[in-house]
Amino acid sequence: MTLDDIRALVDSDFQATNQMILDRLKSDVVLVDQVGHYIVAAGGKRLRPMLVLLAAKALGYQGQDHAKLAAVIELIHTSTLLHDDVVDESSMRRGRETANELFGNQASVLVGDFLYSRSFQMMVEVDNMKVLNILADTTNEVAAGEVLQLMNINDPKVSEDSYYQVIERKTAILFAAATQLGAVLCNASAQIEQGLRDYGLQLGIAFQLIDDALDYASNAEDMGKNVGDDLAEGKPTLPLIYALTQSNDDDQAVIRKAIEQGGLDDLERILAIVNSTDAIEYTYQAAEKAVKRAINALAPLPDNEFKVALIELAKLSLARSA
Numbered sequence: 001m002t003l004d005d006i007r008a009l010v011d012s013d014f015q016a017t018n019q020m021i022l023d024r025l026k027s028d029v030v031l032v033d034q035v036g037h038y039i040v041a042a043g044g045k046r047l048r049p050m051l052v053l054l055a056a057k058a059l060g061y062q063g064q065d066h067a068k069l070a071a072v073i074e075l076i077h078t079s080t081l082l083h084d085d086v087v088d089e090s091s092m093r094r095g096r097e098t099a100n101e102l103f104g105n106q107a108s109v110l111v112g113d114f115l116y117s118r119s120f121q122m123m124v125e126v127d128n129m130k131v132l133n134i135l136a137d138t139t140n141e142v143a144a145g146e147v148l149q150l151m152n153i154n155d156p157k158v159s160e161d162s163y164y165q166v167i168e169r170k171t172a173i174l175f176a177a178a179t180q181l182g183a184v185l186c187n188a189s190a191q192i193e194q195g196l197r198d199y200g201l202q203l204g205i206a207f208q209l210i211d212d213a214l215d216y217a218s219n220a221e222d223m224g225k226n227v228g229d230d231l232a233e234g235k236p237t238l239p240l241i242y243a244l245t246q247s248n249d250d251d252q253a254v255i256r257k258a259i260e261q262g263g264l265d266d267l268e269r270i271l272a273i274v275n276s277t278d279a280i281e282y283t284y285q286a287a288e289k290a291v292k293r294a295i296n297a298l299a300p301l302p303d304n305e306f307k308v309a310l311i312e313l314a315k316l317s318l319a320r321s322a
Contacts, residue, residue, distance in 0.1 A: 001312040003045065009309055010053040013067050017049050020071040024118055031103070035111040039078055039099050047207075047313075048178045049074045054313070055182025055196050058306035065126050066185055072135065073178045075119040080142060080174075082112035087150065088233055130184050138177040145169030154234040156244065156256040163238055164205070167212075172204025179203075179310075195300045199310065202294035206317050209287035212237035214320075216271060217280045231270060234262035238286065239279040240270075246277035284318070291318055 007014055025036040049070030056066035084090070085098040086105045092098060100108040116139070123135050149166045152158045179200035183193035215230045216239050230237050236259050244255050251273045258266050274280060294314045301307045 006309045013053045016067040017070040035103050051178040054306050055179040059186040061186050069181050072119045072122045075115045079112040079115035082108045141169045141173045154260050156259040158236040167208040171208040172201045175204030176200035191300045195297045198297035199294045202290045206287040206290035213280050213283040216274050228264050228267050232264050234259050238283045242282045243274045243277045243279040
């Protein structure tokens with residue numbers, strides 16, 4: 001199955017979610033409209049809202065709240081992108097200028113806040129306290145993950161365990177919430193709910209691992225952002241962490257300097273070190289293990305085309321180039 005095949009299974013719900021996102025972006029404050037529509041129009045795969053829809057449909061959900069919660073998940077994700085690009089001083093995302101590059105940091109932060117608050121207005125409308133608890137805890141964990149990542153910047157002593165703590169809280173937990181919400185809407189058993197949450201968490205980990213590998217193995221045209229962005233920010237991701245443990249003293253010194261100082265002065269040398277230590281392959285292997293755990297977590301779900309789609313979606317995460 002391709003991503004388009006998977007999306008086609010929930011096409012009407014997917015369109016309803018997109019329309020809901022556009023409707024809820026509306027504001028009488030012109031700048032909110034401009035910035036919000038700019039970043040949403042940038043596209044992306046809408047992977048997180050798709051997970052809500054697929055999880056709910058896999059359990060036979062017949063209502064409408066799954067589309068609303070899918071929109072909530074996407075608004076939360078979009079707000080984190082606005083904030084992330086300011087913190088990271090990014091100038092390019094999905095092949096075009098970031099919102100902060102075009103509208104300025106202040107507008108990006110404040111519109112990000114608007115989207116966060118709008119998402120909470122929408123989740124209240126679902127009138128389900130468990131949904132509120134999940135999303136409140138999730139947004140809090142995402143924020144904590146961002147702070148953890150900030151603390152790791154320019155620190156060459158960051159361990160693999162510390163790295164995984166960041167990506168679980170910063171990225172994977174929103175995937176986990178997306179799939180868990182599908183189970184909650186269906187009043188699924190504790191076993192199925194936990195299985196879907198575990199699936200989302202492991203898929204999110206795999207997604208971030210591949211993203212971090214591509215920062216050293218792809219190109220700007222494929223990625224839609226600048227190659228070496230993580231290195232420029234002094235961000236120690238798994239390819240660098242592993243390369244640091246596998247290289248000689250001279251190469252270790254180059255990597256440590258790059259992490260501590262940021263910048264791309266030694267990019268070519270570091271790319272060579274990363275390749276020579278098989279750090280990209282190591283990162284892909286870690287992602288493959290996460291995908292296997294994700295697929296295994298779906299065992300309690302009933303067999304149907306939506307479960308198959310979730311399995312195929314996990315496999316596709318390993319093959320992406322952007």
